[in-house]
Amino acid sequence: xxxxxxxLEVAVLSMRRIxxxxxxxxxxxxxxxxxQAGEVHxxxxxxxxxxSTLMKILAGVHAPDSGTISIAGSPVTFRHPLDAQRAxxxxxxxxxxxxxxxxxxxxxxxxxxxxxxGLVDRAAMExxxxxxxxxxxxxxxxxxxxxxxxxxxxxxxxxxxKALSVDARIIVMDEPTASLAEHEVExxxxxxxxxxxxxxxxxxxxxxxxxxxxxSQQVTVLKDGVRVATRATAEVTQGELVSLMVGRxxxxxxxxxxxxxxxxxxxxxxxxxxxxxxxxxxxxxRAGEITGVAGLQGSGRxxxxxxxxxxxxxxxxxxxxxxxRSVREAIAAGxxxxxxxxKAEGLALRQSVGxxxxxxxxxxxxxxxxxxxxxxxxxxxxxxDPDREVRYLSGGNQQKVxxxxxxxxxxxxxxxxxxTRGVDVGAKAAIHELVRELAREGMAVLMIxxxxxxxxxxxxxxxxxREGRLVGELPAGSSEEAIMHLAAAEEAA
Amino acid sequence: MSEKVxxxxxxxxxxxxxxxxxxxxxxxxxxIVGGGEFLTLETVVGIQQRSAALGIVAVGQxxxxxxxSLDLSVAVLISxxxxxxxxxxxxxxxxxGIAAALAVSxxxxxxxxxxxxxxxxxxxxxxxxxTLVIKGVLDHLYDGPAGRVPDSFQHLGYDRxxxxxxxxxxxxxxxxxCWFVLTRTRMGYQVYAVGGDVEVARLSGVRTDRxxxxxxxxxxxxxxxxxxxxASRLGAGAPTVGTDGGYDLESIAAVVLGxxxxxxxxxxxxxxxxxxxxxxxxxxxxxxxxxxxxFKDVVRGVVIVAAVVIYVRRRKx
Numbered sequence: 001x002x003x004x005x006x007x008l009e010v011a012v013l014s015m016r017r018i019x020x021x022x023x024x025x026x027x028x029x030x031x032x033x034x035x036q037a038g039e040v041h042x043x044x045x046x047x048x049x050x051x052s053t054l055m056k057i058l059a060g061v062h063a064p065d066s067g068t069i070s071i072a073g074s075p076v077t078f079r080h081p082l083d084a085q086r087a088x089x090x091x092x093x094x095x096x097x098x099x100x101x102x103x104x105x106x107x108x109x110x111x112x113x114x115x116x117x118g119l120v121d122r123a124a125m126e127x128x129x130x131x132x133x134x135x136x137x138x139x140x141x142x143x144x145x146x147x148x149x150x151x152x153x154x155x156x157x158x159x160x161x162k163a164l165s166v167d168a169r170i171i172v173m174d175e176p177t178a179s180l181a182e183h184e185v186e187x188x189x190x191x192x193x194x195x196x197x198x199x200x201x202x203x204x205x206x207x208x209x210x211x212x213x214x215x216s217q218q219v220t221v222l223k224d225g226v227r228v229a230t231r232a233t234a235e236v237t238q239g240e241l242v243s244l245m246v247g248r249x250x251x252x253x254x255x256x257x258x259x260x261x262x263x264x265x266x267x268x269x270x271x272x273x274x275x276x277x278x279x280x281x282x283x284x285x286r287a288g289e290i291t292g293v294a295g296l297q298g299s300g301r302x303x304x305x306x307x308x309x310x311x312x313x314x315x316x317x318x319x320x321x322x323x324x325r326s327v328r329e330a331i332a333a334g335x336x337x338x339x340x341x342x343k344a345e346g347l348a349l350r351q352s353v354g355x356x357x358x359x360x361x362x363x364x365x366x367x368x369x370x371x372x373x374x375x376x377x378x379x380x381x382x383x384x385d386p387d388r389e390v391r392y393l394s395g396g397n398q399q400k401v402x403x404x405x406x407x408x409x410x411x412x413x414x415x416x417x418x419x420t421r422g423v424d425v426g427a428k429a430a431i432h433e434l435v436r437e438l439a440r441e442g443m444a445v446l447m448i449x450x451x452x453x454x455x456x457x458x459x460x461x462x463x464x465x466r467e468g469r470l471v472g473e474l475p476a477g478s479s480e481e482a483i484m485h486l487a488a489a490e491e492a493a
Numbered sequence: 494m495s496e497k498v499x500x501x502x503x504x505x506x507x508x509x510x511x512x513x514x515x516x517x518x519x520x521x522x523x524x525i526v527g528g529g530e531f532l533t534l535e536t537v538v539g540i541q542q543r544s545a546a547l548g549i550v551a552v553g554q555x556x557x558x559x560x561x562s563l564d565l566s567v568a569v570l571i572s573x574x575x576x577x578x579x580x581x582x583x584x585x586x587x588x589x590g591i592a593a594a595l596a597v598s599x600x601x602x603x604x605x606x607x608x609x610x611x612x613x614x615x616x617x618x619x620x621x622x623x624t625l626v627i628k629g630v631l632d633h634l635y636d637g638p639a640g641r642v643p644d645s646f647q648h649l650g651y652d653r654x655x656x657x658x659x660x661x662x663x664x665x666x667x668x669x670x671c672w673f674v675l676t677r678t679r680m681g682y683q684v685y686a687v688g689g690d691v692e693v694a695r696l697s698g699v700r701t702d703r704x705x706x707x708x709x710x711x712x713x714x715x716x717x718x719x720x721x722x723x724a725s726r727l728g729a730g731a732p733t734v735g736t737d738g739g740y741d742l743e744s745i746a747a748v749v750l751g752x753x754x755x756x757x758x759x760x761x762x763x764x765x766x767x768x769x770x771x772x773x774x775x776x777x778x779x780x781x782x783x784x785x786x787x788f789k790d791v792v793r794g795v796v797i798v799a800a801v802v803i804y805v806r807r808r809k810x
Contacts, residue, residue, distance in 0.1 A: 061696065082698035097696050099689035101759045110686050111698040119677045162697075 011073075012037050012201040013058075013089075013170050018067035020053055027053045028225045030067070035170060035201035035218075040192060042204045042212045042233065045222035045245055046424035051205050054222070055172050058203075059091040060084030071170070082111070090163030091172040094422075098155055100148030105129040107147050108162045132161045136191060153184035160191060164198075171195060172203045177211060178422060181297030182450070189215065207424065209238045221245055245425055254457035255436040257476055262288040263460070267444040268335070268413045270308070273317030277303040278468045281317065285413055285444035290435065292459025293448045294483045300468040301448045302340055305417045308446065309337040331364050334412035338402050338419060340448075346402045347390050354386030356401050361408040375404040380430050396427020403434060414438060415446040420454060432458060452480045508752020508804045509764035515800075516771045523778045534656055536777055544773035545660035546571075546719045548766065550740050551747040552664075552671045553715025555765045558748050559675070560708040561688035561757030562609060562616040566623040567716040567744060570601055571735030573627050574720030579640025579730030587646050594724075595717050601627070602713025606706030624741075635732040642724055650726030660722055667715060672762040674711075684708055688757025716740075746793075747772060750800050771796075 013035040020028040028050045035041045045051050056062045058069065060078030069076050071087050078084045084091075098107045105126045106113075113120045114128070129143035138157050141150055147158060156176060163171050173192075177185050192215055195202060204216055212219060213233060220230040221244040228244050264287030273281045278300050285291055295301045306312040310324030317323065324330035330337075339345035347356050357372050376384035379400040390401055399419065406414055419435065420428045435458065439445050449455045455462060462474040464486040472486045523531040530536075550567050557564045574594040582590035601623065608619040652659045675681035686694040687704045695701045716735075723734050735741075745755075751768030753760025772793065779789045 081696055085698045097693040099686055099693055101689055102685060113679045113682050120679055120682060
């Protein structure tokens with residue numbers, strides 16, 4: 001069913017010399033970007049490099065200050081997202097843009113419901129949605145299901161159906177795998193391939209090198225609002241790409257691990273603990289040590305973090321110094337949690353950096369306001385301005401504020417749940433460095449991550465969770481295969 | 494993932510159904526406690542007549558709330574339109590009075606909508622401001638009822654066809670029209686979208702400001718219709734008829750009681766009609782039992798809060 005002739009190489013999309021400033025700050029200057037039908041074009045760059053702005057210009061959300069956009073050779077001007085939609089551009093945002101209280105079909109046709117004699121034609125809407133779902137090979141849900149009841153991966157399919165229903169020739173995917181479990185990523189790969197076969201041009205934004213190399217044919221690197229390079233993906237190595245993004249070779253991604261002499265006394269010990277989601281948890285956390293926890297989606301990773309932190313407490317078992325029944329008890333016992341979802345659980349987005357940093361200290365009346373500035377410097381917040389509202393910071397800087405928040409009360413045990421999710425390469429390295437530093441100063445760190453390279457690079461030992469139980473321990477530097485083997489093994493029959 | 498998601502919805506009742514079940518329950522209690530006295534033609538007609546004005550306002554309020562907005566200015570607008578209508582009808586021009594009242598409403602709604610969307614003032618403050626402006630004007634110009642409506646126009650307030658008052662039919666028409674808009678037109682779909690998530694709606698190509706403005710115009714038009722109805726019943730316009738009736742907060746209460754989320758995006762007109770009827774039937778039951786009016790308010794308050802508690806718990810499960 002492939003309708004494209006590769007030799008034609010028609011640029012479906014051609015953006016030329018795009019420039020954009022916000023409040024006098026230049027975010028994009030003279031950026032060029034082309035996309036061919038049936039091709040995946042990856043767009044990479046650190047947070048703040050201008051990727052999102054460029055995509056929002058393409059989607060008609062922002063108007064460019066300068067430059068031109070052509071679609072299939074003819075110039076276009078978008079004043080409203082609707083204009084872009086009509087021109088065949090669809091964008092799938094990182095935060096899914098669906099209405100949980102409405103059905104799949106209602107979401108797919110949102111804003112352009114089909115009419116019959118002036119009235120919304122529900123039947124046609126559902127028929128067309130079902131047809132597209134079928135075409136994508138999706139049978140796990142139907143057109144009438146409420147979107148709020150679907151999994152994140154299924155919701156992504158809804159987004160793609162929405163894009164196809166407008167006959168999108170250009171689909172922008174912004175970090176599509178950020179919230180997917182491992183097996184769902186495979187489904188997405190499949191979906192992307194089907195879209196290519198249909199002749200759709202895909203702009204693929206991602207931080208994850210593996211996806212870029214698995215999926216894309218072209219890759220464009222943005223840095224500080226400027227296009228640094230556009231290359232055929234096959235002709236570039238991962239190292240080159242990273243150094244193009246950050247402008248320097250990252251000699252080593254991860255700080256050195258703790259030596260045996262640096263590992264100290266047991267600060268937290270868990271014996272036979274469990275709750276509705278976890279069983280028989282035995283765990284000791286030592287000063288100076290980073291203990292990694294691996295596990296598939298649904299294995300109880302986040303649940304473990306929340307249990308130790310008293311947010312969804314263990315209901316039985318022993319824990320020393322104490323088994324917290326509430327978050328306050330856990331904090332009093334010197335336990336902190338850097339949550340997986342920092343926007344919803346880690347930060348008060350509309351409050352200032354300073355207020356956020358003092359959130360815990362104020363709640364438990366401990367720690368000193370005077371140290372805030374010092375702490376912000378220490379976590380390398382750039383700029384270390386305590387008065388800015390947190391929502392205006394990049395993901396990496398936000399995460400640093402969360403870290404500062406915990407450092408005000410000097411916890412003995414700090415749990416990290418996905419410490420670098422949605423954080424760019426440069427900030428990632430800084431956060432890794434900080435985590436190690438905290439361990440070296442005598443903190444016990446429990447680090448949960450679904451990114452195996454990070455887990456392997458950082459951990460002094462790796463525990464594997466499966467179906468709510470710790471099923472094994474691996475030494476530092478174990479291979480991804482060894483971890484996956486434990487994490488994904490079938491229960492012995 | 495293969496689990497079918499549709500099935501779970503059919504379990505348990507939706508808020509709109511809950512409120513009608515509660516309505517049935519209260520009617521049943523009334524029939525048992527009051528015997529023949531409760532279900533007389535007189536009480537049924539009374540319930541319909543008393544709820545018609547609130548019902549019409551609440552239907553309009555449903556639109557505003559579904560779109561994620563809110564209108565506190567409906568009560569003073571009712572007073573204003575009753576006066577506009579009565580003053581013009583005094584000259585004998587009934588059609589002109591109706592047209593002027595509706596035109597004034599539309600303008601008020603338009604201003605509310607524009608202030609909320611274009612000037613980005615929160616609906617609570619924008620419509621509170623509008624309330625004060627209209628109240629100031631009314632207080633300045635009137636110190637009591639004014640104008641006169643001709644007898645021909647009073648049929649609207651007092652006539653009935655069989656057991657059904659004309660006013661109740663008017664309410665039914667408004668509710669039906671509104672239900673039709675919400676479930677059958679693009680506009681309706683977009684009201685749900687904007688109330689569900691403005692940003693999602695905008696990024697899907699919905700002209701969100703326009704949707705909010707239109708819902709405010711419609712909401713104010715409903716208030717205007719209620720003002721006409723009350724003018725017809727009073728035989729004149731009155732500067733406090735809206736505020737005395739508590740139509741602002743009461744209409745919001747009825748909408749919420751009917752299962753529409755105060756944050757918007759979820760609910761519908763059916764529930765609101767049920768909510769209004771439930772409040773009216775409760776009232777009528779209390780009258781029958783000669784319950785103290787302070788205690789009446791206590792019960793109404795408890796009923797509204799309890800309803801929301803039930804809806805929230807239902808959503809979580």
